[in-house]
Amino acid sequence: MALVPLTAFSQKAKAEKFAVGQFNINNMEFIQGIIAAAEELNSPLIFGVSEGAIRYMGIDFVVAMSEVASRQVKVPMALHLDHGSSFDIVMKCIRAGFSSVMFDGSHHPFEENIRLTKQVVEAAHAAGVSVEGELGSIAGVEDDLSVDEKDAMLANPKQAIQFWQETQVDMLALAVGTAHGMYKGEPHIHFDVIQEVAANIDVPVVLHGGSGVPDESIRKAIQTGVGKINVDTENRLAFTKAVRETLAAKPAEYDARKYLGPARDAVKEVVMQKMKLFGSVGKA
Ligand code: G3H
Ligand code: ZN
Numbered sequence: 001m002a003l004v005p006l007t008a009f010s011q012k013a014k015a016e017k018f019a020v021g022q023f024n025i026n027n028m029e030f031i032q033g034i035i036a037a038a039e040e041l042n043s044p045l046i047f048g049v050s051e052g053a054i055r056y057m058g059i060d061f062v063v064a065m066s067e068v069a070s071r072q073v074k075v076p077m078a079l080h081l082d083h084g085s086s087f088d089i090v091m092k093c094i095r096a097g098f099s100s101v102m103f104d105g106s107h108h109p110f111e112e113n114i115r116l117t118k119q120v121v122e123a124a125h126a127a128g129v130s131v132e133g134e135l136g137s138i139a140g141v142e143d144d145l146s147v148d149e150k151d152a153m154l155a156n157p158k159q160a161i162q163f164w165q166e167t168q169v170d171m172l173a174l175a176v177g178t179a180h181g182m183y184k185g186e187p188h189i190h191f192d193v194i195q196e197v198a199a200n201i202d203v204p205v206v207l208h209g210g211s212g213v214p215d216e217s218i219r220k221a222i223q224t225g226v227g228k229i230n231v232d233t234e235n236r237l238a239f240t241k242a243v244r245e246t247l248a249a250k251p252a253e254y255d256a257r258k259y260l261g262p263a264r265d266a267v268k269e270v271v272m273q274k275m276k277l278f279g280s281v282g283k284a
Contacts, residue, residue: 001075004077005100005129008078009283010170010171013204013280013283019228020046022229024047029239029263038284039075040272041276041280045271048232050083062096066079066097078099080098080132083142084120090123102132103134105133113163117169118166131171133163134206135163135175140180161200164197164203171204174193178208180208182212182233189221191220197225204228206228206230209230229278235267246258246262
C-alpha cells in the first residue's frame, strides 16, 4: 500500500477512541520491527522521523526504505516528519515523498506559531500531506530538542482551540505533562486539558513522550481524546539492551546480523505491546 497521510485514519481514531502509534525510525531494523508488529496485529502505523534521523540516514534512504516497507504491508502507514523546526525542512520532506509532517512552532509566541503553522498547512494540504501542530512546550530531550523541566509549559486549552480553528491542522500535539525520554517519577498528565480541547476540535490530540507513561494513564488519555501517541525512547532502550545482551553473552561476535536481528525482534515486541495498549489492533 502507498504511504498515506494521517487523515487516512484520524477520524476513525477519534470516533472509535483508539490511538495510532508513531514509532520513530533510525535504521532498517527499526523499520522492519515496526512493520512486522503492525502487519501481525492489523494496525495502522506511523513512522516518525526526526531531523536528527534524517541527517543520520539521509532523506532519500528514509523515503526509499519507508516506501518499500509500506508496499510490504496491507495496513495504512504514514511517513511523518517529527518536530519539524522550519518551513524549509517541511518542504524538503514533502518534496522527498513524506506523507505527513509535524511543524513544531511551540517555542514561538502564540500568534507567530499560528502564522507559521498556517503557512505549512497551506503548502502541505496542497500536496495532499497532513500536518500536526504543537502548542505548549514538552519537557525533556528528543534529538535536537531540549526543554528544561522548569521551562516546560502546559498548553492553554482556550488557545489550543483557537489554534486549531485558525490553522486547521490535522492533529494537534499538546503539552499536557508528559516528557521526552524516560521519567524519574510518574508523569502528572492533565487529562482535563486534553478533554476540553478534544471536545472542541474536530481532530485528535497527540500525546508526545509516550515512553514510560503508565498503562492506566495512556488508557485515560485515549478516552479523553488522544488519537496519536509518540513512542521513541522505549524502542531505543529495547534495541540497545538486546545488542548489549547478545554481545555480553558472545563477546567475540562480529557478525552484525547476529546482534541486530535480536534488536529488531525487541523493537517488534515493544511496538506490539503499544498497539495493544493503544487499542489500534484490528483497526487497519
Ligand atoms: O516525538 C517523539 C516523541 O514524543 C517520543 O517521546 O522518546 O519519550 O517516547 P519518547
Ligand atoms: Zn515529541
